[in-house]
Amino acid sequence: MFSSCADPKAIEGLTWLLCYLTSGKHLDFYASFGTVLALLAITAPTALAFGFFGAMAARSPMLPLRLLGQGYTGMVRGIPDIVFFLFFVIALDQGIEWMVHQVRCPDWTEPVRQGLEFRVCPEAKVPSSNAAQTWHSLYGFGLAVFTFALVFGAFAANVLTGAMAAVPRAQLETAESYGMTPRQVFRRIMVPQMWVYALPGLSNLWMILIKATPLLFLLGVKDIVYWARELGGSKTQAYEYPHPDWRLYYFLFLLCFYLLMTWGSERVLGRVSQRLSLGQATAAGEAQRKAAA
Amino acid sequence: MTCWETVTGYAFRSLGYGEKLLPRSDFTLCQQFTLIGSGLIWNIYFGLLALLCGFFFANALAMAKASRHAALRKPAEWFIFVFRGSPLFIQxxxxxxxxxxxxxxxIDVFGITVETAWLTRAWAGALIVLFLNTAAYSAEIFYGALRAIPKGDLEAADAYGLTGWNKFIRVQWPTMLRLAWPGYTNEAIFLFHATTLVFFSGFPAFQQRGDALYYANYFADKTFNPFIPYPIVAFYFICLTLLVIWLFGVVNTRLNRHLPANTRARIRLRPQIIR
Structure with a gap:
């Protein structure tokens, strides 16, 4: 990056460190923090949407829909999330390829599953085998995001079902007595009021989501854990910047990053909780009213 | 090979007994069920021991965090913050x-050599991490419960002239445990789930002795078919979760036995306190 870094073997001390920390691979490492933040930014709203529909389904008067919703919300309780992560990424990949295969190669006669292999016609490969590397990474990232959203959507559905049930019945009865239809009651009364009850659960969920992001590494995405392992491993003299095994320091850095993230989130969410409690018929809202009076 | 032979050959494979080599081709359903079940022994080992030791440490931590002395309170707060604030994976x-x-x-300590090699093995190293981790999470639950003890209970203890240790062991601690129990049940369930991370993070599986997910992943890699091994893991874990809920439910009934039936805290999912 800097001109003084042209010959890394000749420099030492602080200059060496500066050159080392700005080498091409390290810039990739810093960029991978963006990957993690992008995952959080995309997954959180998607999971919330999944959770919202899951909660609606779980409360539906129609039996099949209700069973589906309850099954969806219940699955995360019994099964470790990492099983879903490992399962869905392969299953989705194969499912997509199989569907493309059905569309593009209708007269392909060989079975798709041959013993230990999953083989679709070459045109059905997603992304196609001559696509740029970027597309392959993007596709992998997309699969990971979808899987995260699906699993955390189930957690969110749990929280939102509880929150919907927590809205005081009297509020809904009042709305009904004004002649609102069930749909209107849901949209105008229940949804605006449920957030304050959902917030503690959703805050916790956000924390879990932050703490789940290193699992991206298991899904084959080049995230911060991947780079920390890659860069921290001991480098022999054959490398530009030889050093002993520094993985411990890299992981300590990641630990600090995560502690900072959770600490910051906790403070922000505390503020949001204060704001949402304003004027609500809860203990926190009551405390605010008394403090002001 | 009949199914019974597979079971005798692989049932304790995760501990190093039975067949040396894992199956390499012609995977049968029986093999997958047996090996994944064999791996489950490790999950139960990690979960059970971490929970058992963690329970005592968590109580101490919760007390320390509720303490008036900063010298006790600050280290406990920091410990809980570090272990709850960072991913288990990174830990x-x-x-x-x-x-x-x-x-x-x-390491030489006063002429005696202390062996350290065993610490890098999963059975010890991962257990220590899980123990510290669950202690931090449980401590936060216990601390919350400690602060939620009804004022009346403490006043009643004072009225009976209970002080110090007597007051603690007869009134505060049982009430704290009773209030914390539903949350603690959740923690136990999610701790068992967390044990699946052991062989996917850092700690290598020695001679292919891994946990349930390790073997499931092995089968999925070899057959390129995720639709059989992962549902088997899911099945085992649902059974394990139901068992945990039942066991903790028994304790919960015991903790609440003095209360009138309609005010008993039922065990249910409280998403606020998922890990």
């Missing part, structure tokens, strides 16, 4: 890297 990596750095030959 495993960090612990492994740190434990590997210990001198191979052991």
């Amino acid at each position: 495993f990596f960090l612990a492994y890297e740190a434990l590997v750095m210990l001198p191979r030959a052991g």
Whole structure:
């Protein structure tokens, strides 16, 4: 990056460190923090949407829909999330390829599953085998995001079902007595009021989501854990910047990053909780009213 | 090979007994069920021991965090913050890297050589991390319960002239446990789920002795078919979760036996306190 870094073997001390920390691979490492933040930014709203529909389904008067919703919300309780992560990424990949295969190669006669292999016609490969590397990474990232959203959507559905049930019945009865239809009651009364009850659960969920992001590494995405392992491993003299095994320091850095993230989130969410409690018929809202009076 | 032969050959494979080689081709359903079930032994081992030891440490931590003395309170707060604020995955990596750095030959303490090599093995190293992790999470639950003890209960204890240790062991501690129990049940369930991370993070599986997910992943890699091994893991874990809920439910009934039936705290999912 800097001109003084042209010959890394000749420099030492602080200059060496500066050159080392700005080498091409390290810039990739810093960029991978963006990957993690992008995952959080995309997954959180998607999971919330999944959770919202899951909660609606779980409360539906129609039996099949209700069973589906309850099954969806219940699955995360019994099964470790990492099983879903490992399962869905392969299953989705194969499912997509199989569907493309059905569309593009209708007269392909060989079975798709041959013993230990999953083989679709070459045109059905997603992304196609001559696509740029970027597309392959993007596709992998997309699969990971979808899987995260699906699993955390189930957690969110749990929280939102509880929150919907927590809205005081009297509020809904009042709305009904004004002649609102069930749909209107849901949209105008229940949804605006449920957030304050959902917030503690959703805050916790956000924390879990932050703490789940290193699992991206298991899904084959080049995230911060991947780079920390890659860069921290001991480098022999054959490398530009030889050093002993520094993985411990890299992981300590990641630990600090995560502690900072959770600490910051906790403070922000505390503020949001204060704001949402304003004027609500809860203990926190009551405390605010008394403090002001 | 009949199914019974598979079971006798692989049932304790995860502990190193029975067949040396894992099946390499012609995978049968029986093999997958047996090996994944064999791996489950490790999950139960990690979960059970971490929970058992963690329970006592968590109580101490919760007391320390509720203490008036900063010298006790601050370390407990920091410990809980570090372990609750960072991913378990990173903690495993960090612990492994740190434990590997210990001198191979052991450490000399006053002429006695203390062996350190066993610490880098999963059965010890990962157990320590899980123990500290669950202690931090449970401590936060217990601390919350400690602060939620009804004022009336403490006043009643004062009225009876209970002080110090007597008041603590007869009134505060049982009430705290009773209030914390539903949350603690959740923690136990999610701790068992967390044990699946052990062989995916840092700690290598020695001679292919891994946990349930390790073998499931092995089968999925070999057959390129995720639709059989992962549902088997899911099945085992649902059974394990139901067992945990039942066992903790028994304790919950015991903790609440003095209360009128309609005010008993039922065990249910409280998403606020998922890990």
